[in-house]
Amino acid sequence: MxxxxxxxxxxxxxxxxxxxxxxxxxxSRYRQSLGININLQWGxxxxxxxxxxxxxGKRGMRSAKREHAARSSELSLKK
Amino acid sequence: xxGIDWLILFLYFVFVLGIGVALRGRxxxxxxxxxxxxxxxxxxxxxxxxxANLGAQEVIGMGASGAKYGIATSHFYWIGAIxxxxxxxxxxxxxxxxxxxxxxxxxxxxxFDEKTRGLNAISFAIMTVFSSGISMYAMAKxxxxxxxFDQPFHNVGVGPQWLFHIGILTSAVVVLVYILLGGLTSAxxxxxxxxxxxxxxxxxxxxxxxxxxxxxxxxxxRLDPSFTHSWSGMGSPATNRLGVEWFGLVMGLGxxxxxxxxxxxxxxxxxxxxxxxxxxxRRTPLIGAFPKMLxxxxxxxxxxxxxxxxxxxxxxxxxxxxxxxxxxxxxYKMDATTGAPVxxxxxxxxxDYDLAIPSMLLHYFPSGMLGLGITALLAxxxxxxxxxxxxxxxxxxxxxxxxxIRPNATDQHYLWMGRAATVFGIAFSVAAxxxxxxxxxxxxxxxxxxxxxxxxxFATFLLGMFWKRTTGHAAxxxxxxxxxxxxxxxxxxxxxxAVPGIKxxxxxxxxxxPSEMAQNxxxxxxxxxxxxxxxxxxxxxxxxxxxxxxxxxxxxxxxxPKEESMAWYLKPASLALIVLVGTALLNFIFW
Numbered sequence: 001m002x003x004x005x006x007x008x009x010x011x012x013x014x015x016x017x018x019x020x021x022x023x024x025x026x027x028s029r030y031r032q033s034l035g036i037n038i039n040l041q042w043g044x045x046x047x048x049x050x051x052x053x054x055x056x057g058k059r060g061m062r063s064a065k066r067e068h069a070a071r072s073s074e075l076s077l078k079k
Numbered sequence: 080x081x082g083i084d085w086l087i088l089f090l091y092f093v094f095v096l097g098i099g100v101a102l103r104g105r106x107x108x109x110x111x112x113x114x115x116x117x118x119x120x121x122x123x124x125x126x127x128x129x130x131a132n133l134g135a136q137e138v139i140g141m142g143a144s145g146a147k148y149g150i151a152t153s154h155f156y157w158i159g160a161i162x163x164x165x166x167x168x169x170x171x172x173x174x175x176x177x178x179x180x181x182x183x184x185x186x187x188x189x190x191f192d193e194k195t196r197g198l199n200a201i202s203f204a205i206m207t208v209f210s211s212g213i214s215m216y217a218m219a220k221x222x223x224x225x226x227x228f229d230q231p232f233h234n235v236g237v238g239p240q241w242l243f244h245i246g247i248l249t250s251a252v253v254v255l256v257y258i259l260l261g262g263l264t265s266a267x268x269x270x271x272x273x274x275x276x277x278x279x280x281x282x283x284x285x286x287x288x289x290x291x292x293x294x295x296x297x298x299x300x301r302l303d304p305s306f307t308h309s310w311s312g313m314g315s316p317a318t319n320r321l322g323v324e325w326f327g328l329v330m331g332l333g334x335x336x337x338x339x340x341x342x343x344x345x346x347x348x349x350x351x352x353x354x355x356x357x358x359x360x361r362r363t364p365l366i367g368a369f370p371k372m373l374x375x376x377x378x379x380x381x382x383x384x385x386x387x388x389x390x391x392x393x394x395x396x397x398x399x400x401x402x403x404x405x406x407x408x409x410x411y412k413m414d415a416t417t418g419a420p421v422x423x424x425x426x427x428x429x430x431d432y433d434l435a436i437p438s439m440l441l442h443y444f445p446s447g448m449l450g451l452g453i454t455a456l457l458a459x460x461x462x463x464x465x466x467x468x469x470x471x472x473x474x475x476x477x478x479x480x481x482x483x484i485r486p487n488a489t490d491q492h493y494l495w496m497g498r499a500a501t502v503f504g505i506a507f508s509v510a511a512x513x514x515x516x517x518x519x520x521x522x523x524x525x526x527x528x529x530x531x532x533x534x535x536x537f538a539t540f541l542l543g544m545f546w547k548r549t550t551g552h553a554a555x556x557x558x559x560x561x562x563x564x565x566x567x568x569x570x571x572x573x574x575x576x577a578v579p580g581i582k583x584x585x586x587x588x589x590x591x592x593p594s595e596m597a598q599n600x601x602x603x604x605x606x607x608x609x610x611x612x613x614x615x616x617x618x619x620x621x622x623x624x625x626x627x628x629x630x631x632x633x634x635x636x637x638x639x640p641k642e643e644s645m646a647w648y649l650k651p652a653s654l655a656l657i658v659l660v661g662t663a664l665l666n667f668i669f670w
Contacts, residue, residue, distance in 0.1 A: 001101055001102065001268075003098075003123055003268045003271050003272070006094055006097065006098055006101075006268075006272065007271065007272055007275055009094075010090065010091075010094045010272065011275065011279070013090060014087060014090065014279075014451065017083065017086065017087065017090075017447075018447050018448070018451070021083050021447045022447065025447070029445040029446065030445060032442070032443060032444070032445050033287055033443055033444065033445055033448070034287060034290060034291055034443075036287070036290075038283060038287070038443075038444070038445065038447075038448050039445065039447040039448055042279075042283050042448060042451075043447075046279060049275075049279075
């Protein structure tokens with residue numbers, strides 16, 4: 001397992017939840033965060049980070065599979 | 080806490096346990112369980128190396144120190160961590176990883192003898208269980224103090240007095256399940272996940288705080304200069320907030336304590352030993368050093384901002400208590416039994432600096448972000464706890480059980496014992512957490528004893544790895560002498576304003592230090608120097624070890640590790656140089 005996959009999924013989900021809550025929720029609650037819709041802004045950052053990690057994880061898994069296949073064929077040739 | 084905050088917390092638990100479940104099929108041998116099959120890439124080990132140390136002490140403690148001492152707290156990173164992390168990666172990892180030792184105590188057996196290993200293994204095993212218990216206790220106490228969980232639990236008929244027990248039980252069960260299922264791999268993967276969560280939860284706090292206060296310039300304008308300079312007052316203990324002079328700081332913290340922890344503590348070294356190659360093992364602490372270098376902005380800065388902000392209710396809380404001139408968001412420390420503020424001997428109400436970061440979270444984060452912040456806080460506690468538990472089960476199984484109780488058993492038996500050790504290690508930690516809750520002084524005393532045991536360790540490793548003449552008898556007697564020197568120094572000195580007892584001076588008071596920190600640093604310096612000199616002296620009196628047995632264990636008898644063909648920025652030496660230059664720059668900027 002490439003750890004970037006679960007991290008990517010978790011952060012994408014967290015990002016979506018926060019951003020959606022920021023978009024749909026009551027704007028008056030952001031007085032606390034200096035008038036900044038911190039849920040929407042930080043949720044978007046987390047979503048982008050999550051998607052990036054997920055794509056890197058996918059790429060990592062593919063290259064690990066390729067390496068594994070190359071090693072297995074090398075071993076079978078030796079036999 | 081509203082529904083969305085609970086949802087975020089719930090998702091975190093699902094993922095943490097899910098990682099354990101996903102890895103459960105892989106734990107076939109004891110090497111898989113204890114050493115993650117030595118198959119983890121460098122960047123994962125590097126973040127886990129850092130995260131295993133990110134327990135309660137790091138997040139809550141460094142935020143509290145930020146509020147109390149200001150940016151000088153960064154010495155714990157820029158002097159007290161980075162140089163040691165570079166040293167362990169460049170110079171020591173070839174011996175740890177190259178010797179194929181499965182633990183730090185096992186390295187001591189290979190290099191010295193059985194008794195030196197036994198001493199280190201037993202003291203380390205006891206220490207990890209208590210550290211894990213203290214982390215658990217701190218988390219449960221914080222949950223109770225914050226009151227964020229009171230209402231939801233009240234709604235289901237559970238009173239606030241149960242929150243402490245629920246906090247301990249939940250963290251124990253979650254950590255137990257994911258380590259039982261996936262061993263060290265699971266702990267490491269979760270530490271990486273927790274690392275990102277901690278950054279995600281705390282970074283907006285520093286950002287909002289700085290924005291609120293008009294940046295670093297605004298912070299400087301609001302606070303005494305001693306809060307915003309790390310070196311400029313270090314000439315004398317009287318001119319800086321730490322109450323320690325530069326020599327005590329550099330030697331005590333920067334050399335003895337820092338190198339003693341980062342270079343010899345199996346809790347962190349185990350993460351590098353799980354790496355998939357020698358170069359990955361060497362890069363592990365160096366990769367961890369990059370975020371470590373920037374952590375002051377994540378955990379110390381919110382603490383400083385908490386002091387600088389205008390206090391929402393800056394009034395007298397008690398007729399007897401004088402109001403502190405600058406306390407910002409930091410609340411007064413309350414006596415748990417009377418409910419009144421804790422007053423010191425001068426009649427001044429004490430501030431609860433440990434609540435600096437939690438107060439900032441509640442101050443700036445609306446629901447949604449609050450859930451993420453609380454989750455980050457819990458993640459930091461669990462990550463520190465799991466680090467201790469995985470180090471404990473390995474040392475127990477390999478260095479105590481396999482060595483002294485049941486040697487020559489099958490690998491499957493040791494795998495089973497590792498799982499059993501996880502269960503009883505966590506059970507002991509729970510007991511330690513309750514002990515901390517009941518007898519605060521016992522925990523203080525235990526931590527003091529551990530400090531005495533740890534302080535001389537780096538002298539033993541330094542001589543063992545770099546002087547081939549060092550013998551087993553010398554290492555053992557040096558460690559004992561160093562620990563005794565630490566205890567004697569502590570018993571004869573006292574920090575200013577303290578009464579003889581747990582704080583020192585319990586035999587006589589020959590010297591008074593300006594602060595407790597200065598006393599701790601000098602205790603470490605005395606312990607290290609004694610261990611160093613006694614080890615050299617006894618080595619010269621005892622028979623030199625056979626050189627052929629020291630190949631791979633001592634610098635002068637080990638071929639230099641050949642660097643595989645890799646890009647310059649992946650080479651350990653380049654990473655070390657970048658991180659050292661970066662740290663020097665940060666010291667200079669915040670001088």
